[in-house]
Amino acid sequence: MITTLTSRRLAAVLAVCLSVVAALVAGPPASAALEDENLKYYLVRESDGGRPETLAAIAGRYLSDPGRSDDILALNTGRIQPDGDVLRDPDQLHAGWVLVLPWDAYGDGVSYGRPPTKAPDRPGVGPGSGATGGTGVPVNSSPSPGAPAPTRTGCSARPATGSVDDWARRRLAADQVWTRTQGAGVVVAVLDSGIDGGRPELAGRVLPGADVRAGSDRGRQDCWGSGTAMAGIVGAKPVVNRPTAGVAPQATLLPVRVVHSGGPAAPADVEAGIVFAVSEGANVIAVGPSVDLAEPTIARAVEAAVDHGVLVVVPAAKSVAATAATPTAGKGVLRVAGVGRDGQRAEDYAAGGVDVVAPGIEVAGLDLGDAGPYAVSGTAYAVAAVAGTAALARAAHPRLDPAQLFDLLTSTADASAATVPDSASGWGMIDPRAAVAAQVSDQHQQDRAPAAGLRWHGAVPAAVLIAIVLMAATALAWARRRDREHTRSGDRR
Numbered sequence: 079m080i081t082t083l084t085s086r087r088l089a090a091v092l093a094v095c096l097s098v099v100a101a102l103v104a105g106p107p108a109s110a111a112l113e114d115e116n117l118k119y120y121l122v123r124e125s126d127g128g129r130p131e132t133l134a135a136i137a138g139r140y141l142s143d144p145g146r147s148d149d150i151l152a153l154n155t156g157r158i159q160p161d162g163d164v165l166r167d168p169d170q171l172h173a174g175w176v177l178v179l180p181w182d183a184y185g186d187g188v189s190y191g192r193p194p195t196k197a198p199d200r201p202g203v204g205p206g207s208g209a210t211g212g213t214g215v216p217v218n219s220s221p222s223p224g225a226p227a228p229t230r231t232g233c234s235a236r237p238a239t240g241s242v243d244d245w246a247r248r249r250l251a252a253d254q255v256w257t258r259t260q261g262a263g264v265v266v267a268v269l270d271s272g273i274d275g276g277r278p279e280l281a282g283r284v285l286p287g288a289d290v291r292a293g294s295d296r297g298r299q300d301c302w303g304s305g306t307a308m309a310g311i312v313g314a315k316p317v318v319n320r321p322t323a324g325v326a327p328q329a330t331l332l333p334v335r336v337v338h339s340g341g342p343a344a345p346a347d348v349e350a351g352i353v354f355a356v357s358e359g360a361n362v363i364a365v366g367p368s369v370d371l372a373e374p375t376i377a378r379a380v381e382a383a384v385d386h387g388v389l390v391v392v393p394a395a396k397s398v399a400a401t402a403a404t405p406t407a408g409k410g411v412l413r414v415a416g417v418g419r420d421g422q423r424a425e426d427y428a429a430g431g432v433d434v435v436a437p438g439i440e441v442a443g444l445d446l447g448d449a450g451p452y453a454v455s456g457t458a459y460a461v462a463a464v465a466g467t468a469a470l471a472r473a474a475h476p477r478l479d480p481a482q483l484f485d486l487l488t489s490t491a492d493a494s495a496a497t498v499p500d501s502a503s504g505w506g507m508i509d510p511r512a513a514v515a516a517q518v519s520d521q522h523q524q525d526r527a528p529a530a531g532l533r534w535h536g537a538v539p540a541a542v543l544i545a546i547v548l549m550a551a552t553a554l555a556w557a558r559r560r561d562r563e564h565t566r567s568g569d570r571r
Contacts, residue, residue: 119178119188123173133168153179178193190354190357243440243442249507252326254510255470255510259326259473261327261473264469265360267355268305270308270337273309274447275299277314280444283331284298287334291336303443309324326470352379353379361387368393387480393413394427412488416439417438424439424455432504433484435504438463470513471487487508491505491512
């Protein structure tokens with residue numbers, strides 16, 4: 079009974095309630111969370127221009143504000159460094175230490191991934207040469223999207239093939255929704271051979287990106303061509319008398335170079351590419367090379383991307399084994415098959431491994447340099463068409479999370495089979511018009527990302543916890559008033 083509780087006991091109850099809420103809001107301890115998460119980090123050097131490195135100098139270099147050294151200090155207090163020591167003084171850093179940085183850190187020396195944990199072999203030689211054991215990708219400073227693209231070296235554009243039929247554009251008819259949205263504000267990462275940033279159809283919308291294999295910021299170079307063709311299908315601006323208009327011509331393109339030729343991409347490169355795309359704010363990731371979602375490194379990267387609110391679009395599997403492996407990300411991954419104008423399949427996909435289909439045979443693609451359009455075929459180009467459609471849908475329905483966006487794109491697809499999903503074509507041909515025009519009620523929408531640190535564990539609703547705290551606080555106030563009344567009564571006696 080509450081009448082039997084003293085104010086001291088009620089204060090203890092309230093403290094317990096508050097500690098429970100605090101634990102639920104904060105989630106696991108920082109040190110535990112940092113072990114498994116992909117983060118931006120920096121490896122401390124021996125000196126900065128002959129002077130010992132300090133948190134203020136690092137904040138000034140990578141956050142453009144020395145005063146934000148407190149932000150870095152808060153992220154690293156209590157973290158055990160590779161040499162077994164911990165950060166105590168912001169002016170006394172050891173070479174080889176791993177400093178977790180805020181999300182907006184950027185520049186030469188910043189990496190993104192799981193921070194390394196082992197002590198360096200040769201500390202202080204330069205950025206990236208300190209501790210080992212992590213999975214970081216360089217996040218280098220680069221020109222703005224509107225800056226001129228780097229000069230391509232050793233690349234030769236293929237000659238134009240003459241007239242190219244635009245059947246794919248007519249089939250998708252994405253231009254019919256451009257009065258409502260053209261994908262502005264949505265970042266689509268293209269994981270393939272890079273993007274030729276000099277193409278006028280893409281001007282001003284190609285971010286610097288990265289070359290994952292080379293560890294550089296040369297994402298806006300393409301010596302192979304497939305990445306540029308994918309980018310054109312995603313978001314090329316319309317040009318008179320050219321059949322190369324993209325699905326979402328105002329989407330921002332993030333080039334992530336994971337292949338330098340037509341060969342397969344290494345799983346580690348795809349993983350690093352996905353991690354980099356998430357770190358750079360991608361909303362949709364279009365993966366050009368075939369990937370095995372059962373590969374642990376790729377599965378982890380995909381799951382992390384979906385957790386960060388990113389829809390991942392991948393080529394449909396060509397083997398039964400790969401199809402049977404369901405990634406833990408679930409509906410956040412959209413598997414795409416390519417088809418021709420008569421429905422023929424671009425590749426021999428495994429039954430049950432297709433979610434949607436899109437044009438992928440003899441579709442118009444951008445070539446390198448100043449060359450005209452040419453016909454391209456392959457599943458990657460169908461992936462690009464779906465990624466462009468996802469950009470339109472995301473811009474039209476900005477609060478949908480990846481699973482809801484998956485449901486929207488599959489439920490509005492143009493089914494060719496009597497029963498869907500069909501083992502060969504999934505839910506059918508992607509349909510930009512239907513996806514944008516769909517009525518999505520507010521109760522089926524969610525904010526794309528919860529506030530930082532809000533990680534509810536278990537099944538206890540937040541409203542119940544708040545109610546408990548309010549009840550305890552009310553009871554505490556009542557008990558204290560009752561104690562004061564008893565005290566006054568005793569004094570009168």
